[in-house]
Amino acid sequence: MAEQIIFKREEDMPYQPISFASMAWNKTGSWRYLRPRFDNKISLCNEGCPAGQDIEGAMVLIGKGKVLEAWELFKEENPFPGVCGRVCFHPCESSCNRKDFDEAVSINGLERFMADSASRQGRKLSPKRDKRKEKVAIIGSGPAGLTCAYHLARMGYGVTVFEALPVLGGMLRVGIPEYRLPEKVLEEEIDQILELGVKTEINVRLGEAFSLSDLGEYQAVFLALGNHRSKSLGIPGEDAEGVMSGVEFLRNVSLGKEVALGKRVAVIGGGNTAFDAARSALRLGAKPFILYRRTREEMPAFPAEIVEAEEEGIEISYLVSPIQLIAENGKVSRLACVKNRLGPADEDGRRRPVQIKGSNFFLEVDHVISAIGEDADLSALPKKVGWKENAILTDERGATKQKGVFAGGDIIQQPRTVVHAIGSGKRAAIFIDCFLKGNKWEGLFDAIRIGERGSLSIKRYLQEEKERVPFSSKTVRLKDLNLDYFDYQKRKKMPKAQIAKRLGSFEEVNLGYSEETARGEANRCFNCGVCNLCDNCYIFCPDVAIQKQGEDGPNVIDYDHCKGCGICVEECPRDALIMEEEVK
Amino acid sequence: MKKILVGNHAVSWGVMLARAEVISAYPITPQTTIVEELSVLCADGRLKAKFIPVESEHSAMACCIGASAAGVRTFTATSSQGLALMHEMLHWATGARLPIVMANVNRALGSPWNIWGEQTDSLSQRDTGWLQLYCESNQEVLDTVIQAFKIAEEIRLPVMLVLDAFFLSHTAEPVEIPEQSLADDFLPRYQPEFRLDPKEPHSFGCLTPPEYFMEFRHKIQQSMLQGKAVSERVDKEFGEAFGRKYGLIEAYRCEGADLILVTSGTIASTARVVVDALREKGRKVGMVKVRLFRPFPKEELWEVLREAEKVAVVDRNVSFGVGGIFAQELRAAFCNEKTRPPIFSYIAGLGGRDVTPQVLNDVVYQTYKRSEPEEQSVWVGMRS
Numbered sequence: 027m028a029e030q031i032i033f034k035r036e037e038d039m040p041y042q043p044i045s046f047a048s049m050a051w052n053k054t055g056s057w058r059y060l061r062p063r064f065d066n067k068i069s070l071c072n073e074g075c076p077a078g079q080d081i082e083g084a085m086v087l088i089g090k091g092k093v094l095e096a097w098e099l100f101k102e103e104n105p106f107p108g109v110c111g112r113v114c115f116h117p118c119e120s121s122c123n124r125k126d127f128d129e130a131v132s133i134n135g136l137e138r139f140m141a142d143s144a145s146r147q148g149r150k151l152s153p154k155r156d157k158r159k160e161k162v163a164i165i166g167s168g169p170a171g172l173t174c175a176y177h178l179a180r181m182g183y184g185v186t187v188f189e190a191l192p193v194l195g196g197m198l199r200v201g202i203p204e205y206r207l208p209e210k211v212l213e214e215e216i217d218q219i220l221e222l223g224v225k226t227e228i229n230v231r232l233g234e235a236f237s238l239s240d241l242g243e244y245q246a247v248f249l250a251l252g253n254h255r256s257k258s259l260g261i262p263g264e265d266a267e268g269v270m271s272g273v274e275f276l277r278n279v280s281l282g283k284e285v286a287l288g289k290r291v292a293v294i295g296g297g298n299t300a301f302d303a304a305r306s307a308l309r310l311g312a313k314p315f316i317l318y319r320r321t322r323e324e325m326p327a328f329p330a331e332i333v334e335a336e337e338e339g340i341e342i343s344y345l346v347s348p349i350q351l352i353a354e355n356g357k358v359s360r361l362a363c364v365k366n367r368l369g370p371a372d373e374d375g376r377r378r379p380v381q382i383k384g385s386n387f388f389l390e391v392d393h394v395i396s397a398i399g400e401d402a403d404l405s406a407l408p409k410k411v412g413w414k415e416n417a418i419l420t421d422e423r424g425a426t427k428q429k430g431v432f433a434g435g436d437i438i439q440q441p442r443t444v445v446h447a448i449g450s451g452k453r454a455a456i457f458i459d460c461f462l463k464g465n466k467w468e469g470l471f472d473a474i475r476i477g478e479r480g481s482l483s484i485k486r487y488l489q490e491e492k493e494r495v496p497f498s499s500k501t502v503r504l505k506d507l508n509l510d511y512f513d514y515q516k517r518k519k520m521p522k523a524q525i526a527k528r529l530g531s532f533e534e535v536n537l538g539y540s541e542e543t544a545r546g547e548a549n550r551c552f553n554c555g556v557c558n559l560c561d562n563c564y565i566f567c568p569d570v571a572i573q574k575q576g577e578d579g580p581n582v583i584d585y586d587h588c589k590g591c592g593i594c595v596e597e598c599p600r601d602a603l604i605m606e607e608e609v610k
Numbered sequence: 611m612k613k614i615l616v617g618n619h620a621v622s623w624g625v626m627l628a629r630a631e632v633i634s635a636y637p638i639t640p641q642t643t644i645v646e647e648l649s650v651l652c653a654d655g656r657l658k659a660k661f662i663p664v665e666s667e668h669s670a671m672a673c674c675i676g677a678s679a680a681g682v683r684t685f686t687a688t689s690s691q692g693l694a695l696m697h698e699m700l701h702w703a704t705g706a707r708l709p710i711v712m713a714n715v716n717r718a719l720g721s722p723w724n725i726w727g728e729q730t731d732s733l734s735q736r737d738t739g740w741l742q743l744y745c746e747s748n749q750e751v752l753d754t755v756i757q758a759f760k761i762a763e764e765i766r767l768p769v770m771l772v773l774d775a776f777f778l779s780h781t782a783e784p785v786e787i788p789e790q791s792l793a794d795d796f797l798p799r800y801q802p803e804f805r806l807d808p809k810e811p812h813s814f815g816c817l818t819p820p821e822y823f824m825e826f827r828h829k830i831q832q833s834m835l836q837g838k839a840v841s842e843r844v845d846k847e848f849g850e851a852f853g854r855k856y857g858l859i860e861a862y863r864c865e866g867a868d869l870i871l872v873t874s875g876t877i878a879s880t881a882r883v884v885v886d887a888l889r890e891k892g893r894k895v896g897m898v899k900v901r902l903f904r905p906f907p908k909e910e911l912w913e914v915l916r917e918a919e920k921v922a923v924v925d926r927n928v929s930f931g932v933g934g935i936f937a938q939e940l941r942a943a944f945c946n947e948k949t950r951p952p953i954f955s956y957i958a959g960l961g962g963r964d965v966t967p968q969v970l971n972d973v974v975y976q977t978y979k980r981s982e983p984e985e986q987s988v989w990v991g992m993r994s
Contacts, residue, residue, distance in 0.1 A: 036825040041766060041833075042707035043826055044804050045813040 050587070054569060058590030058608055062583060065604040067498045067555030071133060073477025074121030076441075076449035077104040077173075078484070081118050081133055085551035086558045088136055088544055097144040100137065101151060102485045104448055105176040105219050106169060106198075108145065108211045111138025112536065113202055114445045115328050123504045123554050129517035131551050138536075139544040145214055151180075151222070155488075158182040160462045163244035165232050168196020169444050170435030171250035172219050173451030174458075177484055179222035181459055186244070187224060190231035193281065196252050197436075198444065200277040201299070203306045204532035233406025238431070246430045246458045249407070249418065250451065253400040253436040259294065263351030264396075268358035272299040272397025279306050287312040288392020292361055294318075294348055295397035296325040301332065303395045304340050309532055312393070315341040317348060319366055324376040334535060337525055347379060349386070351394060361389045402437040423457035423467060424450055432458055449481065456487050477501050502555035502601045511562070511599035518547040557581065557602040563594035615785045617778030620748040621687060621713045621771075622647035623785075624755025626657045627793040630711075631682035631800075634662035634673035636692060639725045640775040641715045644687040667692035671699035671710075678708035679814055681805030683759060686710070689775070690717035690731045697735065700768070704739030704830060706815050709762030709769070709800070711755065712740075716875070716926075717775045718961040726962020727775035729875065729927035733903075733935045739830055741769040741837050742903040744874040748783040753854055756788075760797050760844045765833045774926075775962060777876040788852055796851050838905045858907040861914045863889055864896030868919040869977055871897045872911075872936060877924055877958070877965045884970040895974060900936060908943040915944075918951045922977040924970065925987070926959040933957065933987030954980070955987040963991060 028048035033039045040046075069082040079100050087096035100107045114134055122130035161184040164171045172194070175185045193199050195212050220226065230236060232251065241247055256271030258264060268288070272295065278285050289312060293304040296318035307314040316335070318325060321344045325332060336342065350362040365385035368377040401416045412419045412427035417439045424432045434450030436442045456474070460467040473494060474486045478501075486494055521537040528535055539547065559579045564572040571588035572581050583594075595603045615623065621644045625633070633652065635645035651657040660677075664670045667688050674684040688696065693714055703710050718728035732742060741761065745751045751773050758769040773779060804812060818826060842858055849855030860878075863885050864870055871881050878899035888895040898914055900907070915921050925934025932938050937955035944950045954977045959965035969991040976988065 033822065033825075036828060039822065039825055039829070040804075041829055042804065043705070043815050043818050045816055049813075049816075 053586045054589050055571075055584075055586045058585075058588060060590040060592060060605050061585070061608045062588065062590065062592060062595050062603050062605055064557055064580065064583070064602060065498055066495075066557060066602055067500045067502050068477045069554040069556060070121040070123055070477075070501055070503070071118035071131075071554075073479050073481060073501055074117045075476075075481055076117065076443070076446045076479075077110065078449060078452065078476050078481040079103045079107075080483075080485070082551065082553055082556050084140065085131065085133075085136070085548045086553060086556075088140065088548035089551065091541075091545060093140055093143045093541075093544075094147065094149055097140040097149065098151075100140060103452065103483065105173055106215050106444075106448060107137050108141035108215050109169070109198055109207060110445055110448070111135070111141050112207050112211065113198075115443055117445070123502070123507065123552055124550065126504050127509065127512065128514045132517050132520065132539075132547050135518075135520045135536075135539055136544055136548055139539045139541075141211075141215075142538055143541075145211070151218055155180065155182040158184075158462075160184070160245045161186065161243060162246045162248065162458060163188065163241045164248045164250065166190075166196060166250035166252055166435065167194040167226065168250055168252045168435055168447060169198055170252075170447035170451040170454075171196065171248065172216060173448045174248045174250065174434065174454045175224045175451075176219045176222065177452055177455030178458060179219070179224045181455070181488070183459075183462070185224045187226045188230050188232065188236070189226060189228045191281075192229050194226060194228065196250075197254075200280040201273065201302070203276065203279065203302050203309075205305070205309065205528065205535050206302070208534050231406075237406065238408060238411075245462055246432065248451070248454050248458065249411070249426070249431065249433040249437065250435040250447070251402060251404070251437050253402045253442060255401055255403045256396065257399040257401060259348065259396045259398065261348060261350055263353055263358070266351055266353035266358040267356050268353075268392065269351060269394045269396065272303040272395050273400055275303050275395050276306060279310070285310060289313050290391050291315070291393045291395060292317055292348075292389060292391045293395045293397060295399070296320065296327055297397060297399065298327045298331060299400065300395075300397035301327045301335050303397050305331075305335055305338060306532075307395070308338055308340060309528075309530060311530065314395075315343065317343050317346045317363065319345065319347045319379040320368065320376065321345060334522075338528055339525075345379065347381065348394075352388075358391060358394055361391050361394060363387055363389060400436075400442075404437065422471070423460075424454040425457060425461070430461065452484055453482055456482060456484055473497065475499075498555075500555070506601040507552055507554065508597065508599045508601075512552065515550050517550070518543045553600050553602075555601050558600070560599060562597045562599060563603060566593045566597045568593065611787045612784050613787055614782045615748055615752075616643070616780050616782045617745075617748045617751050617773050618643040618715070618780065619647050620752040620785050621755055621773070622651060623787060624752040625685050625711075626651050627752075627788060627790060628685075628711075628756050628759045628797055629683065629794070629799075630657070630659050630685040630759075632660045632662065632674065632677035632684045633686065634664055634670045634677070634684070635686045635688070636664055636667045636670050638667070638689045638692040640717060640779045641687045641689040641692070641713070643779070644713055644715070648685075667695045668699055671696040671703065674710045674712075675699060675703050675706060675708055676806075678703070678710050679706060679806045681800070681802050681807075683763075683800045684708075684710050685712070687713040687715070689715045690719050690725075693731050693735060694719060697738070700735055700738035700740060702815070703768045705826070707766040707830075709759070709766055711758045711762055712768065712770045713751075713755070714770050714772050715775050715779045716772055724961045725775065727777060727876075727926065728960050728962065729772070729925070729935075730960075732770060732772045733927050733929075735770070736904055736935075739767060739834065740904065741767060741834070741841070742772060743769065743841075744772045744901055744903060745778065746876060746878050746899060746901075748778060748781070748785050749854065750856055751778060752785055752787070753848065753852065753856070756793055756797055757841075757844050757848050759800075761837060761841050763800055764840050764844075765837045767830070767833055767837060772875070774876045786854075792851060796848065834905050838902065838907060841902055856901055857910075858902040859910050859914070860899040860901065862897040862899065864898065864914050864918075866894055867896035868894045869896075869922060869974060870915055870918045870920075871895065871922050871924060871970065871973065872900065872915070872940065873897070873924040874900045874903070874936065875926065877926060877970075880965055880967055881924070881970055884967045884974070887967070888971075888974060893974070903936075903939075906939055906943060911940065912944065912947065915951060916947070920954060920977050921951045922954040922956060922973050924956050924958050924965070924973055926965065928957055928960065928987070937987065952983050954983040956990050957987045958990045965991065
């Protein structure tokens with residue numbers, strides 16, 4: 027620490043006012059009555075990701091070219107970045123603050139980029155913790171089941187996954203077509219889970235090959251059966267030959283079974299299953315068309331899928347309901363339909379279709395695929411597990427009414443998406459761990475919750491309590507950012523296969539980002555609420571009271587000299603600093 | 611080598627001979643052609659300097675301050691409103707002890723708009739700690755630029771040289787251009803003791819508490835006073851090297867004069883003609899041209915004026931509520947002398963109005979006629 031220089035006489039002083047030593051002896055921090063503090067908050071993307079991934083953190087890493095580190099960060103929370111990077115409906119992007127500035131960051135495309143880069147470089151993961159003696163049975167190998175298996179295996183538990191089908195992956199494998207999710211991508215991520223020591227048994231259906239009571243050697247069970255049963259159309263003629271469900275059709279295609287389709291294939295429904303079925307049928311040489319009872323506005327399928335289907339030339343008829351299937355010689359040949367108009371909204375807020383009298387018409391068809399929704403077949407479960415309207419009832423941990431039995435994925439009451447399934451698998455892993463250790467779980471949510479929308483961080487859960495950095499529960503909105511520091515920048519477009527190449531082939535449609543594009547796109551991220559070492563505070567601090575600690579930070583505040591002027595807080599582009607009253 | 615130059619280009623050529631290294635300026639009539647010519651000299655390589663165009667005079671002076679603190683010779687030029695806009699930076703340049711040289715082309719300040727000559731702009735800056743040298747001819751302008759850098763760098767204070775709008779700035783005269791080598795010998799490279807240098811970091815002009823501030827101010831005052839002797843010496847050395855010198859003041863035919871006119875700038879040229887004519891008629895009239903205004907050359911003026919019966923000051927400027935500024939300065943300077951000539955104050959030529967021989971004859975006539983000065987400055991050459 028420099029000493030204060032004292033000039034006794036005018037002659038000793040320099041001719042101009044100039045410093046000869048540091049003023050660090052002058053602890054101007056004593057003047058402060060407000061105190062800035064680095065306070066990382068929650069970005070809306072992180073809050074919005076049901077899988078609880080640290081998206082904001084990964085954007086920083088990709089932006090710096092540290093792609094594998096970004097992938098590892100994602101893998102902490104989710105074993106399926108390669109899958110999610112292709113099929114997730116990316117609620118993170120709908121939450122992104124950037125969407126109200128110019129366009130949301132292409133997080134989904136970047137997730138895929140990370141996973142593809144890691145795959146190309148053959149990256150593997152290792153178990154995190156020592157082996158434990160307890161064993162857990164997981165029923166169903168879809169995204170929920172395998173995610174739960176992954177996290178439990180990393181925590182050292184012995185895990186066995188029971189699967190009814192001859193293949194692993196659940197709906198990822200038999201529900202989502204190859205052109206959206208190539209089998210090798212899924213297989214690679216499943217292999218990484220199996221390499222952690224997860225055991226699997228295939229072709230064993232609950233209720234046929236075994237029952238819950240046979241699982242006595244397991245201390246906990248996770249139910250993730252999935253929704254594999256198609257809802258019926260409920261109209262006459264449904265059992266005619268040439269009529270099948272979307273789930274069944276997609277499963278047969280995925281499993282490589284022979285599927286003979288005629289030319290004219292009517293697909294009924296407006297969800298992702300309907301679109302997957304229509305686009306698969308197209309690739310098998312048919313000329314499918316989609317009938318939907320409401321308008322595009324109410325369609326539950328992902329907008330990107332609708333656009334791609336249209337690009338591929340699939341005709342979509344809106345406000346049309348089938349009312350009867352007419353067979354000729356036992357085989358469906360005509361579809362009687364009626365036109366609808368939109369009536370008042372029903373309980374889920376979508377406007378209800380109302381049939382228009384006398385608008386009946388007929389369509390010539392060779393095949394009909396019905397895809398109006400799926401539900402769970404829970405008939406093999408004992409009553410005490412507890413369910414309502416074909417959905418298992420769980421508490422906030424994912425625990426059912428039966429002790430030691432947890433549930434997740436499409437069979438519980440939550441949105442039926444891959445990423446919600448993954449989130450529920452992770453949640454179950456956390457609370458199965460609590461359950462098996464006999465730990466209290468009630469206070470845990472405050473420490474591991476990411477925002478207010480139910481996402482949890484297993485990374486924080488696995489940290490010792492004292493290692494956990496204090497976690498702000500505040501989220502950062504566009505108005506909290508200092509937008510002077512951001513330029514308008516167009517979202518980078520994801521290249522797609524040419525339409526001619528897509529027809530007649532199950533080759534992947536989306537082609538992924540190049541490294542350069544990915545870095546540019548990641549750098550569009552505002553890093554809402556999280557210090558990314560942009561050093562604005564360091565540059566602006568008039569008292570040099572922001573101190574850098576090497577390349578990876580964190581920046582710290584020298585409170586001996588910080589006068590509390592607040593410029594750092596004002597100039598922080600991303601609301602990662604706050605001002606608090608000084609406590610003397 | 612002789613060239614026909616307007617006064618503004620005489621400034622530019624002086625700056626080139628002085629090898630200024632950074633020039634930053636903002637255009638304003640009637641100064642513009644100074645920096646216009648300098649930008650040409652920089653562009654074609656005759657002057658190896660960084661020319662920084664800026665968005666205002668305030669920024670121009672700020673640039674000069676930064677560059678000068680970094681240890682290079684810096685120059686700017688302005689006029690009137692531009693100088694007024696620089697005001698706070700002028701104080702800063704002084705306090706930071708930076709030897710910046712500026713040419714100010716005297717011009718009246720608005721409102722109403724006026725682009726013609728008047729000294730009120732530069733005289734409004736008399737308390738900023740800049741030395742001020744008022745020039746009478748284009749040759750004096752060029753020579754004063756070179757002298758100004760030498761004075762400034764020795765006493766570490768900024769210097770303003772002042773020339774009249776249009777009468778000098780836009781009027782062509784033959785000007786002797788000295789050899790560059792001669793100028794280089796006279797004015798060696800600027801080598802400050804301290805400079806902004808990342809390799810040797812210092813903080814410049816940092817917060818200075820009351821227990822030290824007065825000493826820094828006292829040092830400036832001492833240097834300013836020293837500036838008189840330094841200016842005199844530099845002028846003498848300049849005379850030896852180049853054969854031309856100007857003095858801090860110039861006394862013209864003051865021997866045995868009973869009335870001495872005191873003025874500055876181009877009015878002095880007219881006054882010479884008037885004095886010659888009056889002497890011809892047997893009137894004992896002389897003229898003193900004040901070249902150095904800050905620091906004020908009291909002793910030199912006293913030496914010449916003490917014997918006169920009357921002194922008449924012609925000011926092309928006004929301090930509202932008092933009157934002519936040179937007169938006011940002179941009165942203040944002599945107020946402690948026991949017997950002193952009465953000082954008559956006249957205001958003439960504001961906003962570029964011609965100060966003709968007739969106007970100066972009127973000044974002489976009125977001064978002879980009155981036994982004592984009027985309480986207020988007398989405005990001459992008015993519409994009647």
